[in-house]
Amino acid sequence: MELYQLQTFVKVALTGNLTDAALQLNISQPAASAHIKALEQITGFPLFYRNSKGMTLTERGTKLLEEAQQILFSIEEFYKKAQELRKDSAETIRIGLNTDGNLLQMDKMIRHMSERLPAVEPHFVNTRSEDFLQDVAALKINAGFYYGKVADSHIHSVKLHSCPMVVVYPNSWDVPDRELTLKDFAEKSWIWTTQGCPFHQQAMDYFLERDMVPKTIMYVDNETLIGNLVQQEMGCSLLAEPIAMQFVKENKLKVWKGIDLSVDLSFGYPKDRKRDPVMNEIVTLLQEIWKP
Template structure:
């Protein structure tokens, strides 16, 4: 049993999709499939149900998932302890970024950190909101930004801002006035977020309550890729208003802000690490920035 097999197992369990997991693991789909088959051969039973819609854990697979995560977390913990034992006076701190660094005010954070915590070396990692809790538990990141209330009692969450959602659409489209705009966009093709994204359920519920059923043709989990697809007239989509405004100012898309729909931005880290002075100070810096 190899660590890369366990990492593939965990990633497929989180994404429910072999191809998406392979991309995140920076490997090929056949290689990821081979990792799973080898692991299933070793344990002696299937770990997933394979369907046209994706992959879901079997009952036995679900029981092994938690153990796999513990193993990976233990390895990461070992590496962290080994790093600490090198007696390097500079402490590394990994922050997950779920969206654009400009929106998250990363340059301001770096300046404040250099001033107040000069012996802390920041590492910024691109992460997804839907994977935030798992990334924290696996020790992939020390703390991070994420959209939507993750509902985890193990996370100390600092709410930073509530962003309105906006519809972004190609500049060539000509939507009607406010009252008829929603029906107009409902009849257009949509680039939708992936199922794990915090935008997903809120958006589905919002449109369902208004008896509107957007025609979804693509599922994408990257805000700026969505912007590129809209600019190429593939369809319209939903984005947090600051991102939509920036793309509109660059004349890449047009935007409509007539939705009563919003998403919350948080910064969080493990509750069991709240006594850690580094996390305390970084949390205070970020909370002060956004207050």
């Protein structure tokens, strides 16, 4: 006995017409008739009286109708439950994004995850590099991107890229025609990253090693906001080169690449998930995306 035979039996019983039942089931009338005949062979007795007005259930057919409806209902409930379980089985993973999605190549990451980890439901959360450890400990994120280094024995880190830093300054600034040096910017007003940011200490050490102390006008912890403030002539700043070049393409500011400074972009997660197949697959696809 096949499921489609029961479906046809119930539909014919409810409509009383083989043609109408076939239309509703989106099958041909001969196919519907064949389903009924096959079912009657299985049961060993007629299920319908056939006449010029249509088809009516026999007494035995009437007794089987409720059973058939109950079977179809149970199967429908089975499919619904399976769908719920499949939905519930999707693993949620929260990934922290510390900078612009274009720089992190999120379009590629999302595409690869949908292809290779279809049962994983990623949630992307805006975070800051300096808050990475805190966010992981608080379960705000399960893993994430961050700049600099994380000195914690419970975190496994994978370096993805070393981002060159550049000086960004307003288009309107009158800079010397000769080759620029860091001294040309040292006396300018600077928009500095917050003290917890990996940029901050690296950049400060870089200036101090050269006996320079930048004039700070404000602290900002958002790269896009820094770029916009530089465009508004509030000062100059340091940005990762990919971020800076986006502003350059839009003719919002200028860059000087003469500073020998870079910061590492890494992806990290708790070491107790190092054997987790989902986390391993995410790391593998990130390494493919960021390979030299």
